[in-house]
Amino acid sequence: MELLSDAMFLNSVLTTITLLASAVFLILAFVKVGSRQMSGAALLGRIVTIALILGFVYSIPKLSKFLAGITEGEQKSQIATTATATLAPTPEPVVTPAPNAAEMSAPPATPVDTGAPLAILLWLAVAIVAGIIIVAIIWAAIILRRKMAAKDNERKVMEVEITRATDYWKSVIKRHEAIRSKILEAETDIDMLLKFPALTDISVEATSNLFRVLRDTENADQREPGGYADLESVPSVHELSKAEYPTAVRNLEHAWSKAYSNASRIGTKNLPESDRKAIKRIRQLLTRVSGAGLNEHERASAYGQIKKLLNGLQSITVPQQAMDAIEAQHRLAITA
Numbered sequence: 001m002e003l004l005s006d007a008m009f010l011n012s013v014l015t016t017i018t019l020l021a022s023a024v025f026l027i028l029a030f031v032k033v034g035s036r037q038m039s040g041a042a043l044l045g046r047i048v049t050i051a052l053i054l055g056f057v058y059s060i061p062k063l064s065k066f067l068a069g070i071t072e073g074e075q076k077s078q079i080a081t082t083a084t085a086t087l088a089p090t091p092e093p094v095v096t097p098a099p100n101a102a103e104m105s106a107p108p109a110t111p112v113d114t115g116a117p118l119a120i121l122l123w124l125a126v127a128i129v130a131g132i133i134i135v136a137i138i139w140a141a142i143i144l145r146r147k148m149a150a151k152d153n154e155r156k157v158m159e160v161e162i163t164r165a166t167d168y169w170k171s172v173i174k175r176h177e178a179i180r181s182k183i184l185e186a187e188t189d190i191d192m193l194l195k196f197p198a199l200t201d202i203s204v205e206a207t208s209n210l211f212r213v214l215r216d217t218e219n220a221d222q223r224e225p226g227g228y229a230d231l232e233s234v235p236s237v238h239e240l241s242k243a244e245y246p247t248a249v250r251n252l253e254h255a256w257s258k259a260y261s262n263a264s265r266i267g268t269k270n271l272p273e274s275d276r277k278a279i280k281r282i283r284q285l286l287t288r289v290s291g292a293g294l295n296e297h298e299r300a301s302a303y304g305q306i307k308k309l310l311n312g313l314q315s316i317t318v319p320q321q322a323m324d325a326i327e328a329q330h331r332l333a334i335t336a
Contacts, residue, residue: 154231161234168237169224172246176217179249179256183214188321190286190306194279197271197316198263210252210259217248271315278309279316285309289329303330 186192186199198204202211222245228234240246268276288294289302307326310318 158228158231158234161231161236162228164237165235165240166224168240169246172249173222175253176222176249179252180214182256182260183210184321187319188325190310190322190326191283193316193318193322194283195267196260196263197268198266199259200317200319204259204262204266206255206259206262210255213248213252213255217245217252220245220248275313275315278313282306282309300330306330 186196193200198207200207202208225235225240225243241250268279271279285302285306289299289306294302303326307323307330310323310326
């Protein structure tokens with residue numbers, strides 16, 4: 001009977017612990033830890049409260065059955081003892097000495113049954129240990145979830161910062177290409193060349209500085225930064241702007257603005273009278289060949305005059321790219 005009672009008690013304790021653990025993990029599975037609507041401490045308190053209530057409610061019937069089993073066992077034991085005493089043969093009377101007054105006044109000894117109190121204490125100890133374990137599991141789950149959320153948030157922020165840095169670097173490359181295209185246009189477009197001759201005249205200080213800065217920009221390290229290990233290693237746009245290549249592009253933009261403003265201000269005022277007349281005639285011929293009123297022979301003749309006038313300029317050195325463009329148009333007009 002004692003072994004059966006211990007087995008029942010152990011079963012009730014294990015069942016209670018299983019129920020508590022199941023309730024906790026079920027709640028953790030459906031509740032988002034660390035949400036904005038509920039703090040971690042409040043959530044932990046609710047989970048522990050619900051788990052303890054469920055465990056207490058579930059364990060009451062088990063404990064009652066266990067205690068009832070102990071009581072029933074005691075009653076059966078007493079009945080069996082009584083029946084044994086009744087059926088046993090009457091022993092021979094034994095003459096015993098009469099008790100003294102002290103023995104007669106002493107109360108009869110009551111047997112102490114320590115089984116039930118020990119079982120209750122054991123159940124309480126196991127329940128406390130189980131509660132501590134469950135609280136530790138909950139707290140560990142909360143900390144782990146928070147760390148995972150923090151790591152995920154850091155990854156998202158890192159992706160945003162990398163995208164911002166990449167976009168900025170691409171914008172720097174586009175700005176570089178834009179200035180390069182403007183300089184190439186100044187060197188190859190005849191109309192712009194004749195309108196702003198100082199943009200290709202390296203004897204002009206602003207123009208000379210422009211081509212020097214262009215060379216420095218072309219030689220700068222244009223490789224896009226990458227290979228970031230963590231968020232701290234991703235540079236901000238402000239930090240990237242101080243790098244060699246972005247700094248060179250800013251200097252190039254400033255040099256172009258200064259050279260263009262200077263060439264616009266000067267125009268053809270510093271040219272000799274013969275060059276100014278030649279430029280005026282060249283621009284008239286360019287206007288004619290761009291229209292539709294000339295035949296192939298007249299167009300070829302006009303391009304021939306433009307080449308002759310360009311070669312005769314004294315104060316302007318026409319870049320080879322511009323001469324090649326005129327030569328190509330001339331050849332096309334001849335073969336048409």
